[in-house]
Amino acid sequence: MIIKKSEIAGLLDQLAKEYRVYAPVDENGNIAFKAIKEGAEAKLGENSKKPPKEILFPQSEELFNYSVNQEGLRMDSKVDDTKSVAIGLRPCDAKSIMLLDNVFSNDQYQDVYYLARRDNTVIVSLGCNRPSGTCFCTSVNSGPFDTDGSDVLLTDIGEAYLVEAITEQGKELVGKLNLPEADAEAKALAEKAKASATVASEVDLAGLKEKLDGMFTHEYWDKLHEKCIGCAACTYLCPTCHCFDIEDDAKDCEGCRVRNWDACMFPLFTLHGSGHNPRTSGKERFRQRVMHKFNYFVDRYNATACVGCGRCIKNCPVNMDIRQVLAEIKAQDTGSEVG
């Protein structure tokens, strides 16, 4: 099937009657995923500066509100299970959702807020015809037309998008749109786009995890962090970073509990009530970020917590480049150090 680009806005308006529709929109010059009111707001051609994780895991969300007095307690929580469609995610970002699933649904606890959104959101991704110079998705088990995490994949074929339903939810959604079948020419154009999309940069991850196993006390970390200013842009803009804080926004005994994105790059992140801090300096914090993504996450979930989207490289104010960091790590002599 195909969708003509000129008809996208109308189709999104049609979908918006039944679903909440998330799409990349221009927000004061930055592209971010927002629930749109009109299909014309969607800027499908541009990748978002902010990662789409905010669709399922908002930067700030109320967990519940409450009031309490001597007689008793009132507490209200509402999970957001609105039927939604998210359109325009890049395949790397769609894949990041698969990684987040590991975190928010574990053997003991289910994050009801994340999972309600997850279960009710159909992911329509858009393949990358022209990956950016900072992309390295093919190095981390993804690719510009990877379908992992997508319910529907769109491929830009010029005047139109080729539409491929990947999952049952995707088929159901596409079935509602009465789209014309793709002809041989459209299919050929899509194949050509897929074949010619070149991811410029590569990182060789072979053996990296094992290397990091023996690098916790390595002197490499002493220097590496020195130019990092600890702004945490890399974590906020990372589609797989999921650390959060929980705070009460309350006056006296009435208010709400809110969770907000947080970051391991901040000094207070691990500060104990006693004043002890296991990650005292930027060295420990930068090491934590690298280790978490390329070592600890692999141990825990058998996957690297990076999808190669390149946002951390593109937006770092001091030009820290994770590709270079990983290459340098691989080049270090770790001798016989353990742990």
Place this chain on the structure above:
Amino acid sequence: MDRNNPYLPIPMRLVKNFTETEDKLIHTFTLEFVNKEDEENFKYMPGQFAELMVYGKGEAPFGIASSPTEPGILKFSVAKVGVVSTALHLLEEGSIVGVRGPLGNWYPVEDLKGKNIVIIGGGFAFTTLRSTIEYLLDPARRGDYGDLTVIYGARNPGLLLYKDELKKWSERDDINLVTTIDRPVEGWTGRTGFIPAVVKEEAPSAENTVCIICGPPVMIKFTQPVLEELGFTPEQIIMSLEMRMKCGLGMCGRCNIGSKYVCKDGPVFTLAQLKKLPNEY
């Protein structure tokens, strides 16, 4: 209320706000369940913790000081150090607080059956050890375990927690209780000296024994070699770690040591397990 949502606290009523130590910095809070259903659902084991919420102020994690053998209540001994703990200290009896839990793992009391147990505690980290001792001394369980030795130290007598329990335990003949303070004080009849030295003097046998140790990092650092000299292997030494925690569910990402989350995979680890993890705690 949706009980499948692990972020929602259950309401409990503060029935006792007790000043535990002479310096008034530690209070023990006794809480009663407001709803019978919550009481039935709150199944915990010694060593677990819970998030304690003061409405309007926020929540913070604390070890559970009561034992599952004391039904109907939960106890927490809390030092006044931050916003939530200070607000707790100021709460009047009868107030409603929120409790989220039980969270984390526990001392492996099932696996310890048939073994001698040595419990070593220092300062106010004694809270979950109180839970463990009460659990082991329960008449229905005491026979499952061998000798029980408790070595507990504080800077001075006024800083020892649970004075009523200490008196009660000292009168029993199925527990060897050794209390110690750092320096001699008039009227003190117990031992004097730091925990590592007292452990060396007591010299508990490592044979068929497990040691549970909880206290300030410096105490653990100097007690560990003493235990090793006595023949305790890293598998026979069990510790409980403290970390900054928020969600308590292994999701918010701040309490990890290597690939383990202290809130979910811990807080209880054997020394053998800790030796495999990065030294970042």
